[in-house]
Amino acid sequence: MDEDRPLFAQIAEQIENDIIDGTLAEDSQVPSTNEFAAFHRINPATAAKGVNVLVDDGVLYKRRGIGMFVSPGARATLVARRRERFENEYLKPIIAEAAKLGISRSELSTMIETETAQ
Amino acid sequence: MTAVIEVEHLTKRFGRFTAIDDLSFSVQEHGIYGLLGRNGAGKTTLMQLLTGQQFATSGDIRLFGERPVENSSVLDRVCSIKESQRYPDEYQAHHVLTSAPWFFPRWDAALAGQLVADFRLPVKRRIKKLSRGQVSALGVIVGLASRAPLTFFDEPYLGLDAVARQIFxxxxxADYAEHPRTVLLSTHxxxxxxxxxxxxxxxDDxxxxxxxxxxxxxxxxxxVSGRTAAVESFSAGRNVLHSENVGGLSSAVISGLGxxxxxxxxxxxxxxxxxSLQQLVVATTTSRATEWKESA
Incomplete structure (x- = not known):
């Protein structure tokens, strides 16, 4: 867990990651708040807050007395949202760093091509 | 939400020394609270006042809506574990564990037994002969197995090794998740x-x-760290909790940055x-250290 961000936000993000990479399939059950709390050694109320963020967001849904499940269509929504953030969070820093080091545009695109080809 | 602890304008003086200075706060039901501060900040005095082991100089304390001093309907629901708990000289750990249910109506003997095994506590040895950490483990076991609706842990783990602390x-x-209650934990x-x-x-103070x-x-x-001039101009007008400088470099802990x-x-x-939380606590409670550094 990082020090600089609220834990509940990190819990929510981890669940999102698991949904995006398919570890948590749609309509499958998400671990309980207490399981998250025990695994990450965090306060159960904090873990619950992270899960509830995703419930409010429609990514998870509640089945009374059973637990939390991944909503149908959650993966597509999350992927679309992450794609919107991709440019700002990943692309722009790379371009800025490349400019700082004097890496030209064509050098940069060659690098990306070589890396992705592997 | 219900307040389990309500404190208003609480003050405790020992002669001319003011240990607790006009404190007001409340603690809600079902939560793990941390009571943090430096040595001598007043943590133990506050816990003693809350559990009726000290009389307040002025102010009001309510636990479950009632005053705690000499009040068994409140104290039955409270468990207080302190760092240097004393036991009768001839007592062995199992004497403590056998007598605990008399004081704690919600005592869970099975949990106590499991914790004894987890901490590898020798229950048939005189407590006087136990190591510092083992005595602390006994306190922790009582604190957890009592399942008191309001549990105080005042520096519960002097001498406990890293493995035992992790077990704690x-x-x-795990037990809090199954049996929600209010825990107030003081620690360094x-x-x-x-x-x-x-x-x-x-x-603090x-x-x-x-x-x-x-x-x-x-x-x-x-x-925020960098060249002194840059750090100072950025800090101006912002909420600086703590700052240090070495040569031409400075660092400042600033809160509320958007x-x-x-x-x-x-x-x-x-x-x-x-x-981190620890650094934040250090930064907000070390004003004197900074002054000393500046005058040196």
Missing amino acids: YDRLL LIDEVSNLLEHVIVI GKIVIDAEADALRGSATT PDDRATAIGEGLDLSPV
């Missing part, structure tokens, strides 16, 4: 417990300096790093 944290979380090992805490109260949700404190302060502030700082060539 894990068992506390802030980094170890910061993720367990829901709420943090920091006292008998006064409350932080009373906030633990998750809200995470990321609430940032260390994304725009961060962008400005980075634009000015300053480095930003997160401040």
Whole structure:
């Protein structure tokens, strides 16, 4: 867990990651708040807050007395949202760093091509 | 939400020394609270006042809506574990565990037995002959197995090794999840417990300096470092908790920086790093150390 961000936000993000990479399939059950709390050694109320963020967001849904499940269509929504953030969070820093080091545009695109080809 | 502890204008003086200075706060039902502060800040005195082991000079304390002093309907629901708990000379650990249910109506003997095994506590040895850590483990076992609706742990783990402390944290979380209650934990090992805490109260010089949700404190302060001139011009007008300088370099712990502030700082060539709960507590309670440094 990082020090600089609220834990509940990190819990929510981890669940999102698991949904995006398919570890948590749609309509499958998400671990309980207490399981998250025990695994990450965090306060159960904090873990619950992270899960509830995703419930409010429609990514998870509640089945009374059973637990939390991944909503149908959650993966597509999350992927679309992450794609919107991709440019700002990943692309722009790379371009800025490349400019700082004097890496030209064509050098940069060659690098990306070589890396992705592997 | 119901308040389990309500404290208003609480003051405790020992002669001319004011240990607790006009404190007001409340603790809600079902939560793990951290009571943090330096040695002599007033943590133990506050816990003694809350559990009716000391009389307040002035002010009001309510536990479950009632005054705790000499009040068995309140004290039956309270368990207080302190660092240097004394036991009768001839007692063995199993005597403590056998007599505990007399004082704690919700005592769970099975949990106590499991904890004895987890901590590898020799129950048939005289407590006098136990190691420092083993005596602490006994206190922790009583505190957890009592399942008291309001449990105080005042520095419960002097001498406990890292493995035993981890067992304590894990068992506390697991049992708290199944049997929600209110726990007030005072400790110096802030980094170890910061993720367990829901709420943090920091006292310094008998006064409350932080009373906030633990998750809200995470990321609430940032260390800004770089060349002294740049750090000083950026700090001006901002909420600086602590600052240090070495040669031409400075660092300042600043709270309440928004994304725009961060962008400005980075634009000015300053480095930003997160401040952990422990560092935040150190920064808010070390004013004197800074003054000393400046005058040196």
